[in-house]
Amino acid sequence: MTSPSLQDGIDRAGSPVGLLWQPGAEPWTPEVVDREFAGWRAEQRAWHEGVALLDLSHHMYDLWIEGPDATRVLAEYGANNFEKFAVGQAKQYVPVTRHGHIVTDGILAREAEHAYVLSGVPAAQHWVRYHAEREGYDVSFATDPSSAFRPGGADPTLFRYQIQGPLALELIARVLGGPVPETKFFHSTPVTLDGRPVRALRHGMAGQAGYEFIGPWEHAAYVHEAFLKAGEPFGLVRVGALAYATPSVESGWIPSPVPGIYSDPDLAAYRRWLPLFGIEGRRPLHGSYYSPDIEDYYVSPYELGYGKMIHFGHDFHGRDALLAAAGDTGLRTKVTLVLDPDDVRRVLGGGADPGFVLSYARHRVETPAGLAGVTMQSASIDPVGTVLAQALIDPAYAAPGTEVTVVWGEHPGPGTDPDADLGFPRIRGTVRPSPFDRHARTAYRRDA
CATH class of the missing domain: 3.30.1360.120 (Probable tRNA modification gtpase trme; domain 1)
Known part of the structure; x- marks a missing residue:
């Protein structure tokens, strides 16, 4: 019996969002490793x-890519600069669709002149392998899945x-x-x-x-x-x-943004190639922000802060779209929200210490003018003394010090108005730069 494809799952659910929407989904944490050692x-x-x-x-998840066309396929399906990529160097690989939406990044390390390993969430690995095999690039692949999926x-x-x-x-x-x-x-x-x-x-x-x-x-x-x-x-x-x-x-790294692969008719064959029970079909969407249109969840690499990694000195899939978006002042800005500690205790802890908080929910970020953006990941950071959230928000509200509110709740999904006020509690937040850590914000790229 043939295993169902991602496209099969979308067809049965009626839409990509219908497939992925799972209110209250448990946040991902690394498999096998103990949840805590010292607390x-x-x-x-x-x-x-x-x-x-x-x-x-x-x-x-590791994908080894080796052969005479290894650099060519990675460069033609990634926005990075491959002219200055030394053996022993690693880069954050940035593959995009023809419309300039990120497929999901990964860590790409060059092991030899014609050999690389691409590691991380396997969406980028799937993208590279599919196009290499479909178009006949002279490369070979070896894989090592994560321990939860290793045979x-x-x-x-x-x-x-x-x-x-x-x-x-x-x-x-x-x-x-x-x-x-x-x-x-x-x-x-x-x-x-x-x-x-x-x-x-x-x-x-x-x-x-x-x-x-x-x-x-x-x-x-x-x-x-x-x-x-x-x-x-x-x-x-x-x-x-x-x-x-x-x-x-x-x-300031936003893990596992939604791959921009679910709606383009030209990618129907790709969705039929992908398994339903892979990362693209199983990574849930949930939170107080809800849209029935999957494209509202797509992100540009510029929004993720990857603009400096994009190299227009070579031709690559999605180049024209990224070139057109390079001067788009309407793209959202990545920021850190510092959530009010008292509100965090009130909403998440019932007035007491809420303990450990981790969420990949897309929560609404609002100002008095209405919807301003969406959270991408939230977590307790004990040395800071509260919950921080990575968010993408309208540039009009991205200045450090701007006050916003985060709507904390789980929209039920299809059948309820996306903009309905469902009485969810609000948590006040203050916009800060992303990365929040000063060294990560100022020195990482300088030292690279």
């Missing part, structure tokens, strides 16, 4: 004040451990017997740990210093234990799944 508050403080270890080995409970191909925080570099030097050679941001350098090969990717989260260590799974347990043991005098804290999902709110 989410202590784990968040660790990368702000000390040193933290994060395990990324199980929730990443037979097999081990991952690679381990990935992040060491982050003000004490990260000191701990890393202790483990490796010396500092990592000077490495640019989002570049990697090969190192060894007791003779075991490891790649050290210069990385940061929420503005903190650190590296991501990547290597063959056969060495995973040894490397993990080495960091744990050496980290004891530094107060190393392991980060669980709850806290792991929160630093993107500070660093």
